[in-house]
Amino acid sequence: xxxxxxxxxxxxxxxxxxxxxxxxxxxxxxxxxxxxxxxxxxxxxxxxxxxxxxxxxxxxxxxxxxxxxxxxxxxxxxxxxxxxxxxxxxxxxxxxxxxxxxxxxxxxxxxxxxxxxxxxxxxxxxxxxxxxxxxxxxxxxxxxxxxxxxxxxxxxxxxxxxxxxxxxxxxxxxxxxxxxxxxxxxxxxxxxxxxxxxxxxxxxxxxxxxxxxxxxxxxxxxxxxxxxxxxxxxxxxxxxxxxxxxxxxxxxxxxxxxxxxxxxxxxxxxxxxxxxxxxxxxxxxxxxxxxxxxxxxxxx
Amino acid sequence: xxxxxxxxxxxxxxxxxxxxxxxxxxxxxxxxxxxxxxxxxxxxxxxxxxxxxxxxxxxxxxxxxxxxxxxxxxxxxxxxxxxxxxxxxxxxxxxxxxxxxxxxxxxxxxxxxxxxxxxxxxxxxxxxxxxxxxxxxxxxxxxxxxxxxxxxxxxxxxxxxxxxxxxxxxxxxxxxxxxxxxxxxxxxxxxxxxxxxxxxxxxxxxxxxxxxxxxxxxxxxxxxxxxxxxxxxxxxxxxxxxxxxxxxxxxxxxxxxxxxxxxxxxxxxxxxxxxxxxxxxxxxxxxxxxxxxxxxxxxxxxxxxxxxxxxxxxxx
Numbered sequence: 234x235x236x237x238x239x240x241x242x243x244x245x246x247x248x249x250x251x252x253x254x255x256x257x258x259x260x261x262x263x264x265x266x267x268x269x270x271x272x273x274x275x276x277x278x279x280x281x282x283x284x285x286x287x288x289x290x291x292x293x294x295x296x297x298x299x300x301x302x303x304x305x306x307x308x309x310x311x312x313x314x315x316x317x318x319x320x321x322x323x324x325x326x327x328x329x330x331x332x333x334x335x336x337x338x339x340x341x342x343x344x345x346x347x348x349x350x351x352x353x354x355x356x357x358x359x360x361x362x363x364x365x366x367x368x369x370x371x372x373x374x375x376x377x378x379x380x381x382x383x384x385x386x387x388x389x390x391x392x393x394x395x396x397x398x399x400x401x402x403x404x405x406x407x408x409x410x411x412x413x414x415x416x417x418x419x420x421x422x423x424x425x426x427x428x429x430x431x432x433x434x435x436x437x438x439x440x441x442x443x444x445x446x447x448x449x450x451x452x453x454x455x456x457x458x459x460x461x462x463x464x465x466x467x468x469x470x471x472x473x474x475x476x477x478x479x480x481x482x483x484x485x486x487x488x489x490x491x492x493x494x495x496x497x498x499x500x501x502x503x504x505x506x507x508x509x510x511x512x513x514x515x516x517x518x519x520x521x522x523x524x525x526x527x528x529x530x531x532x533x
Numbered sequence: 534x535x536x537x538x539x540x541x542x543x544x545x546x547x548x549x550x551x552x553x554x555x556x557x558x559x560x561x562x563x564x565x566x567x568x569x570x571x572x573x574x575x576x577x578x579x580x581x582x583x584x585x586x587x588x589x590x591x592x593x594x595x596x597x598x599x600x601x602x603x604x605x606x607x608x609x610x611x612x613x614x615x616x617x618x619x620x621x622x623x624x625x626x627x628x629x630x631x632x633x634x635x636x637x638x639x640x641x642x643x644x645x646x647x648x649x650x651x652x653x654x655x656x657x658x659x660x661x662x663x664x665x666x667x668x669x670x671x672x673x674x675x676x677x678x679x680x681x682x683x684x685x686x687x688x689x690x691x692x693x694x695x696x697x698x699x700x701x702x703x704x705x706x707x708x709x710x711x712x713x714x715x716x717x718x719x720x721x722x723x724x725x726x727x728x729x730x731x732x733x734x735x736x737x738x739x740x741x742x743x744x745x746x747x748x749x750x751x752x753x754x755x756x757x758x759x760x761x762x763x764x765x766x767x768x769x770x771x772x773x774x775x776x777x778x779x780x781x782x783x784x785x786x787x788x789x790x791x792x793x794x795x796x797x798x799x800x801x802x803x804x805x806x807x808x809x810x811x812x813x814x815x816x817x818x819x820x821x822x823x824x825x826x827x828x829x830x831x832x833x834x835x836x837x838x839x840x841x842x843x844x845x846x847x848x849x
Contacts, residue, residue, distance in 0.1 A: 364552045367829050371787030376821055379809045380563045456678045460787075463680045464794055464806055479684055483795070486684070487691045493684050501677055 255517045256510075262517070265510030272503050275319050276326040285313035287320035287473045296489045306491040308482070314491060317473035318499050324467070324474045325503055328389050329455040335393035336454075337447050340400020345435055347401065348408030355405075362398040370395050374457055378466045385468050392457050396450055403446055407439040441518050448514040452507035459500055475500045539837060546833040553825045554607070558600045561818040603818070612819035617811045622819045625804060630823065632702070633789050633800035639720050640785060641778075644728040649774075651728075652735025657762055659740055667732065674729040679788045683722040683795040690718060702798050719796045723788045727781055734777040738770035745769075772843040778835055786824055 256262035275282065284304075285291075291311030299306045305314035347358040365373065377391035411417065412435075420430055461467050462476025470477065475496040482492030569586050587593045591602060606612070612622035655664045696714065703711035742748065743766050751761050790802030797803070801820055808816035 360552075363549065364556055367549050367553045367832075368556075368825050369783040369786040369828050371783075371790060372821065372824050372828075375790070375805070375809070376557075376560050376817075379817065380560050380565075382565065459678055460680060460791060463678075464791065465810070476680075479680065483684060483687065486687050490688055493688060497681050497684065500681065504678075 252514075252517060256513055259513040259516060261509040262513030265506045265508070265513060268502060268506035269510055272322045272326055272506070276323040279319040279322060283313075283316035283319045285316040287316040288312065288471045296485060296492075298489070299491055305495045306489065308478075308489070308492055309485060312473075314478075314495055317478060318475070318495050320473040321475045321478065321496065322499065322503070324385060324462075324472070325455055325458070325500070327385060328392070328458040329451045329503075329507065331386070332389040332392035332396065332454045332458070333447050333450050335390060336396035336450070337400050337443060339393065340397040340402075341404045341436070341439060341443055343397070344401035344404025344406075345408045345431060345439055348405035349412055349431060349435060351409075351412075358401070362401060365395070365398050371457065371460060374461060375464065375466060378461060383466055383469060388458055388461055388467055391461075392454050395457070396454065399450070400443055400446060403442055404439045407442060408435055411435065411438050445511075445515045445518050448507075448511035451511060452504045455500075455507060456504055535840070538840070542833060542837055546829060549829055550826060553829060554604055554822060555600065557818055557822045557825060558603055560821065561814055562596060562599075564812070564814065564817065566812055607819070607822065613815035615808075615813050615816050617808075617813040617816075622815050625816065626801070626819060626823065629799060629801045629804045629820075632798055633793070633802060636716065636719060636723065636789060636792070636798070636800065637785055639716070640724045640727055640788075643720065643724040644731045644781075648728040648731025649735050652732040653739055653762065653767065655732065655736040656739035656743060659736075659743075664736075667736075671729050671733055674726055677726075678791075679723060679726060680791050680795060682725050683718075683792060686718055686722055687795070702796075715796075715798075719792045719798055722795070723785070723792045727785060727788070730777070730781055730784070731774075735770065735774055738773040739766055742766045742770045772839055775835060775838055775842060778831075782828060782831055786828060 256266060289312065291307065291313075293311065294303065294307050295311045296309055297303060297307045297311075303313050303315065305318060307313055308317070343358055343362075347355045368376075374391050374395050377394055378388055381387040381391055417430065417434060420434055425433075458467065459476040459479075462474050463480045465477070465480065467476055468474050478496040479493055479500075482489070482496070485492055569583055569590065569592060584593075591599055594602075603613075610623050612626065614621050615625065618625070651667065655667045658664045702715045705712040743762075748761055748766055751765055752758070756765070789800060790805065792798070793800040793803040794806060801823060805817065805820035805824070807813070808820060
């Protein structure tokens with residue numbers, strides 16, 4: 234991988250075109266980006282691309298195997314699997330971006346406040362996060378969905394709550410490390426107010442590692458949602474959704490294997506794309522990372 | 534000294550457990566609806582009947598008081614009675630816990646027996662063909678959620694191993710042979726990713742140690758290569774590997790919930806999901822509490838194991 238020397242500076246702010254340029258030159262980055270864009274395209278325009286209405290029943294062709302008219306076959310209500318897989322990408326992409334964005338926003342605010350102010354505030358925030366860490370991640374997500382109720386936004390919110398402490402820890406560590414640097418002393422002496430210091434000076438330095446974590450979290454967030462949906466805690470039927478398609482397709486696995494194969498292919502492909510893209514973004518933003526113990530706590 | 538460290542750790546664990554129990558109780562109280570409406574039912578119940586039931590259950594008292602009663606009862610193994618099944622929650626837990634526990638222990642056993650040696654081999658042959666093969670398959674495994682592995686196994690099983698496919702759960706006491714057959718697929722499903730993780734972690738920890746100065750020295754003075762790899766290096770790679778069990782545990786417990794659901798095993802995870810669906814509040818709180826408590830206690834045990842494996846950590 235080629236990395237220009239100035240990106241090696243910790244906390245260096247990368248211009249957007251430069252990041253994109255480097256990602257495209259990164260072998261995995263280009264691949265991950267391409268697949269992800271494909272799914273985003275399907276999520277946005279799937280309704281126009283899909284051959285059928287994803288929720289239209291066709292009682293003439295129930296559980297029909299893949300054919301010219303139904304490339305991926307149909308399910309027990311005669312719904313077209315291809316159209317449902319395409320429609321399901323809306324949910325998958327939306328949950329991944331929504332949950333990670335919320336987790337990042339909440340985590341960064343908590344982490345920066347915690348790291349910058351320290352003391353009592355820091356202690357309280359840390360202890361309350363420790364309690365969240367005391368739950369296995371999927372268990373916490375399940376119980377949060379039970380409390381919040383099902384649905385796209387609530388599931389995303391549950392996943393975001395589960396993930397936000399990681400972002401908070403990372404942001405806190407960065408904020409702590411630059412808290413006493415000279416340029417901040419200078420800013421304080423010049424009479425810059427605390428909110429401005431937090432937003433203009435701390436935040437930009439906290440963001441690069443947080444962005445890496447966000448990129449790496451996309452795949453686990455998507456996976457977490459798929460697990461919730463598989464367990465019956467996702468969006469309500471008849472909305473097509475890969476996890477619930479798998480859970481339903483399990484009942485017909487001997488006679489209609491295509492019902493589980495295609496959602497699986499879509500799910501794994503998107504996850505792989507998120508994974509590879511996340512690795513690429515980390516390689517670009519943080520070239521000196523350690524490869525050991527990488528992203529160990531996935532949600533399943 | 535050692536005792537003091539353990540004492541502090543135990544105290545810390547107790548504090549976390551108390552906070553966890555409060556959160557579990559709060560979750561139970563926050564889940565929409567309440568126990569009274571489940572018991573009384575929606576139709577034809579008068580306001581007085583509602584009040585009567587609420588009083589009986591103690592739901593008319595402030596939440597803090599309810600929490601106190603719930604916790605003190607739970608500590609004595611009394612989680613109340615399920616309004617859905619009419620059985621005591623404790624009786625159901627006693628049925629469910631052994632199923633989940635067996636699956637968890639078997640998974641740890643299998644993943645360690647396979648993952649540890651495989652990880653060592655991968656580290657010793659780092660960046661050679663074997664290692665690259667192992668690591669590629671790991672990348673794929675990490676990209677596949679447990680329920681997908683389960684589905685794929687069902688798919689393969691329905692074609693090639695009908696004996697293992699769709700065997701409904703049979704307790705050991707009833708028929709040991711059937712029991713083993715009914716546990717085979719679930720075990721395979723959950724052991725797959727956990728083994729991959731053990732392997733990955735072992736490889737990483739071993740690689741780090743294999744490049745350290747004392748291994749270079751050992752090699753320089755002519756200690757045999759196999760002895761270095763399996764004695765000197767492994768011994769020092771163990772602490773991070775053991776720590777990793779803490780990480781794994783969260784995934785393992787979550788995996789139990791999923792696997793029990795796929796294969797219809799009557800364990801704790803399935804019990805919890807069922808309770809959520811039927812709004813069986815005492816059951817939801819009890820199962821969540823058992824899961825979280827197991828997680829906290831085992832993590833604390835792993836923490837305490839660390840100084841035993843790494844002498845540098847002692848006396849701190």
